[in-house]
Amino acid sequence: MVNQEVMQEYANAIQNLKKQCGDAGLSEEEFRRMYFRSLKTLETAERPEVNTPRRFVTKFRVLLVGIIIGVYIVLNHKTIYSSIVCNLQEYIYPGLKLLRKISIPLISLFPSLTDFYHETCLIQNPYFAVVDMDCWPCSTVSNIREVNDPIPVSQQQTAPFIYETEQQVINMEALKKMYLRNRDTFDKESPKILTNNKYHSSPKDLFIDRPIEDKSFYVWKFNNMNVAKVLRQVIPRPKVVPKFGQSTERFIIVDTSHQKFNIPDTECSFSFLLALSGSREINLVPAEECKHQCKSLKVELKETYLLWYNWWYWRPVVQNSMGNHTFIAHVGSYC
Incomplete structure (x- = not known):
């Protein structure tokens, strides 16, 4: 009963708005286009509210998966490190060669960077000490x-x-x-x-x-x-x-x-x-x-x-x- 009253009030309001637009010189076709355009605006405005719970669930799932992967890596870091090192041996030299070619434009702009090419250690650690050194x-x-x-x-x-x-x-x-x-x-x-x-x-x-x-x-x-x-x-x-x-x-x-x-x-x-x-x-x-x-x-x-x-x-x-x-x-x- 309540829904019927609301719909009746909505219909009366639309009729009154249509009459006012007609008195203002707006044709029926123009009113129709304006009415449907307003409905699309309401639909777009309400859509984020509908999707907010879904986005929250998606973020929670991504975070949960990230935590699980992080815990797995921490518990098996030695095995993962050994596997990565063994599988990447063949790609180290080609990768460094590619990196060298990519850095050529940067070196061309800043030639002074080549001063560090031969340096085995750019910054020495003054507090470095060998534990249990045989003297x-x-x-x-x-x-x-x-x-x-x-x-x-x-x-x-x-x-x-x-x-x-x-x-x-x-x-x-x-x-x-x-x-x-x-x-x-x-x-x-x-x-x-x-x-x-x-x-x-x-x-x-x-x-x-x-x-x-x-x-x-x-x-x-x-x-x-x-x-x-x-x-x-x-x-x-x-x-x-x-x-x-x-x-x-x-x-x-x-x-x-x-x-x-x-x-x-x-x-x-x-x-x-x-x-x-x-x-x-x-x-x-x-x-x-x-x-x-x-x-x-x-x-x-x-x-x-x-x-x-x-x-x-x-x-x-x-x-x-x-x-x-x-x-x-x-x-x-x-x-």
Whole structure:
């Protein structure tokens, strides 16, 4: 009964609206189109309310499936990881090759990004420590011995030693001539020199614009084959380093400050420090993991002498100097 009354009121309202539209000059066909258009508007407006419960149920199902998958992955992560690694082995190289091609436009826009191509580690962790490290190779060493006729070392040789090389003395003037002869190569391949462990300068700042009374510490890093070939012409491979296995990464250290500084860690653990000009006292400090079992060792590194050590157990520190001579050294490593 109530529904019939509502429908009757609705019909009367439509008749009144039709009469008013007719009085306003609207034809019956125009009223009909306007009426059905209004019904479509009401249908569209009411549809979200009808679908709201269905959408809620769909979202709940998706969330529930996601939780189940997450729990399954956590409980079986080792099996899933092993399966993925085994199945993706064949696609690693093609994938990296594709990624390299995709990155070519980005490299073309920002060429400086290629400086990081040869870096094995962009950021070092100063708090890294090896748990339960075996320190017996350094615990039995009490001094740094001098070798008269060194031979290429094996990977079992962990005890540090020094010997006099046949290296020609390379002072600042000789270093400058080497740079000027190969300026294009150095400026392109190794354009940055770490100065005083604070900021980077250019080779031009070191060899051309450097003040006469400069008191600074420079670390010039090289990590590519083109520069390695240039350095090999003036700094031949030391006879203690095997013919194959020398790292491409090298350092040239120039110290005019006569202050204490640390020798940078190399890519390979078997390292050497070659005095190209001047002399300094070197303190081999045991690694943090072995400082309770191994001794700190000291040696005077004379001009053209080479210090062979394993930075896995010792970290070389160059001590203060009372002299006025510039200390120039070459740092390399062997794997």
